[in-house]
Amino acid sequence: MPETGQNNHDRLEPIPNKRYFTIGEVARLCDLKTHVLRYWEQEFDQIAPVKRSNRRYYQRQDVLVIRQIRSLLHEQGYTISGARQWLSGEQAGDDSARYKQLVRQTITELEDILANLKSF
Numbered sequence: 555m556p557e558t559g560q561n562n563h564d565r566l567e568p569i570p571n572k573r574y575f576t577i578g579e580v581a582r583l584c585d586l587k588t589h590v591l592r593y594w595e596q597e598f599d600q601i602a603p604v605k606r607s608n609r610r611y612y613q614r615q616d617v618l619v620i621r622q623i624r625s626l627l628h629e630q631g632y633t634i635s636g637a638r639q640w641l642s643g644e645q646a647g648d649d650s651a652r653y654k655q656l657v658r659q660t661i662t663e664l665e666d667i668l669a670n671l672k673s674f
Contacts, residue, residue, distance in 0.1 A: 565585075566583065566584065566585060566621065566662075567582075567583060567666070568662070568663035568666045568667065569583055569614060569617050569618075569659075569663065572614075573613065573614075574604070574611040574612065574613060575611065575612045575613075575614075575616075575617060576609070576610070576611065576612075577591055577592075577603075577609075577610045577612070579612075580612045580616070580617055580620060583617055583621075584617065584620050584621055584624055585624070586620070586624060591620065594620065594623060595610075597634050597638065598619070598623060598637075598638060598641065600619045600623075601616055601619055601620060601623075602616065603616055618656065618659060619641075621659070622641070623637055623641070626640055626641075
């Protein structure tokens with residue numbers, strides 16, 4: 555996969571167009587270990603997978619939030635407490651940060667699709 559930017563977020567693979575993702579799929583899509591995802595579920599109210607038959611099923615919005623948390627913690631140097639505050643502030647009224655994140659993610663996915671199409 556070609557690099558489209560300088561940070562790890564830009565190297566994450568595009569999120570497939572599916573309704574639900576298993577914890578293993580989310581771990582791969584976000585370049586995290588499954589135990590980290592389970593821990594983050596306890597720390598961040600914004601991550602709320604559907605639980606059925608003792609299994610977790612994440613939706614696309616969950617994956618986007620997890621990628622945002624990953625960026626805050628691993629790339630921007632936030633603590634868990636700081637990331638929690640940042641996300642709470644974002645949800646309380648600063649929708650521009652959320653939209654910018656979604657636009658960046660969409661651009662990355664489109665660039666990856668374009669690169670894949672060019673390889674044919």
